[in-house]
Amino acid sequence: MTGPGPAEPLSALAATPRQLDFAAALDAAFDEKMQLLADEAESARVFPREVVEILGDRGVLGMKWDTAQQDSPQSHTDLYYLLAFAERLGRLGSAGVAAGMSLHDSSIAILRRFGRSEYLRRVAQDAIAGRTLLCIGATENGGGSDLQGAVSTAVAERGGYRLVGHKKFLSLSPVADVAILVVRVPGATVGGSGLSDLALFAVPIDRLELGPVYAKVGAHGFVTAPITVDTWLPAEHLIARPGTGMAALTWGISHERLSIAGQVLGACDSALGLTVARMKRREQFGTPLFAHQALRLRIADLDARVGVLRWALRGLALSGARLDARTAAAMKVTAARLGSEVLSECMHIFGGTGYLTEQSPLGQWWCDMKLARVGGGTDEVLWELVAAGLVPDYDSYDRLVHE
Template identity: 55%
Template sequence: MSDSTGSDLAEYLRLLDEVFDADYLALVESAEREGRFPRQLIEKLGTAGVFRSKWSSARHIDLPKLVALSERLGGLGSFSVSVGVTLHDSAIAVLRRFGESDYLREIADRAVEGTAIVCLGASEARGGSDLQNAESVAVPTATGYRLRGAKKFVSLSTVANFIILVVRVVSDPDADESGEVALFVVEADKVEIGEPYAKLGAAFLDTAPVEFDLEVPAEAMLARPGTGLAALSWALGSERLSVAAQVVGACDLALGVTVSQLMRRRQFGKTLFEHQALRLRFADLQARLDVLRYALRGLAASRTPLSIRTASGFKVTAVRFGEEVMSECLHVFGGAGYLSGVAPVERWWREMKLGRIGGGADEVLWELVAAGMRPDHVRHDRLVTV
């Protein structure tokens, strides 16, 4: 695990200040209006060196920079942007860690520079998180593999140059053969990408179904059979911790905007903020947000290797808290907050739900946390008499 020094992190924070300027915010707002994910959102980060600085270590995740970047993305107020950039960055994580061929290393370098966008195709046509039973397959050929199958939810697929596909490697696709999970990188223009879905939120995070039947060279294999799930877990660990940090940035924005509303709107002869019930409810949310923020930063600074259990626990805890924050913020805006286009809180409220579904639903993540729990039999026997 590679972590940045204090001075290196400070320099990275200054870089983020420069990149997320008024022009970048205008680009985000334009994309929200037009409903399409523009490549410039990732290209600008690549050109400025945001990914290059974050991935100065060839193979390992820099946790302080991951948290810093994700907080800033969440503070943009657009889940389409924050999730889209995180998906690309998570693809870089798995390419950097497991890409062994010159072909894959070149793709990783292009992704870091922002000249190529990479996304992940994992969920099957029926959806869900049961990746070890993927129906998409790879069959060995004389020169490589033939990949056949479909993925239902592939975000960024309409703008991506490359897609990382989760498949099972089998010798005969028609035989009753379980096969082992592997990862392959394919060129996006060689697969069939369907029309993007109309979604409840994250409107311009283009998510579409993908179908494929193509041959790829052996060098396109990113994770060999039997290691695919482990490699995917590496990417998902990065993504889940990123989501938790995005929630911090998003809640910080939402609370700041809502407290401003509390101090400006008057009811019964005084501002809403002067009503103790409301003031203290938001003080509670602010205190819990601070705890989450510094827990994430503390984890990042601890130099503790990122585990799938830790990342899963942070993600599920953060997003459930984020839902509560967005609901309370919407509540303060009253009827106006329930109207589309009047205040962004209704969109933030809708989009926060995505965090409890994408990247692993609550129940999947709780199972991962539970799998890592260990009993303390020694102290149980000493302290418990029944």
């Protein structure tokens, strides 16, 4: 029995009729036009909405989310679909497009599981069809990954809520239609937790005041701007009330984190393939770079570790397991740190050409990879999530340790 080759996409694992249909939809969507849009996004420094439209028209998002029933409290996407989609995004060579699509998809995840009003259901359906672009805003000035720093509020008013506040980072806001905002509901603290008064609202972008688009180191297509909100919304815009707001946000972020792991795998495959080709064509000291043992073994080490990541994600994709926050955090932080090393070494092996943005994409890919270690939670925040689930083996300790 043979499986897919080491660098074949995760969609090569398709086994069921539905998975085979999804793999075919991915092949149809990720064509030359999609690649051109991804390439242009980085140079134009704008997220191409047409990418969402294509994924909607080709049925990629529809097939992905048809694996879940919206009326079910366990509404979620099968991990095969999440990871196969993410890995294809990573192979585009545009962190901006990949990050934007995972943010849109994570927003759908929140709406599918927690959105109960007709308005929220319609927003989710339009997002899956590619007609509506979604984004999420949580971070405020000085807050970073710490949601304790959130001071934006939602106060009951005239049968709805008045939202007032500011978000420092709202990625995709210059091109999106609806933003999911994290706010506090004063006086609604549940169980004494500092995060239990958080709630989530779906806010049309035209209800927000957008600031200037940020200039960023990389992921230029992932357009990001600050926003200010001071608007009244009907109650049907409430996605998750206090007491469930943090759970809803964690659900969406866990999708994003696992998607980032898949994107990193795709990006590493692209970088390694390009670098091996460079090593076999480029000659130094009269021989190809690949003939130099120090370089050959360095790239072999990287490829072996990327292979471990690949098989870990394949195992998740086929396991039938449900998404959980700790696994998503562990996969994301491990993949992002490996990806940073892979891109740095590949850029190094390219030599001076790797540093020239008009002669190779390695420098841009290297800058882009940094986003994987910051967006969706920094390394340290994710390690804390992993640490919280560590289980001591007291029996073995008592048997083996004698002080």
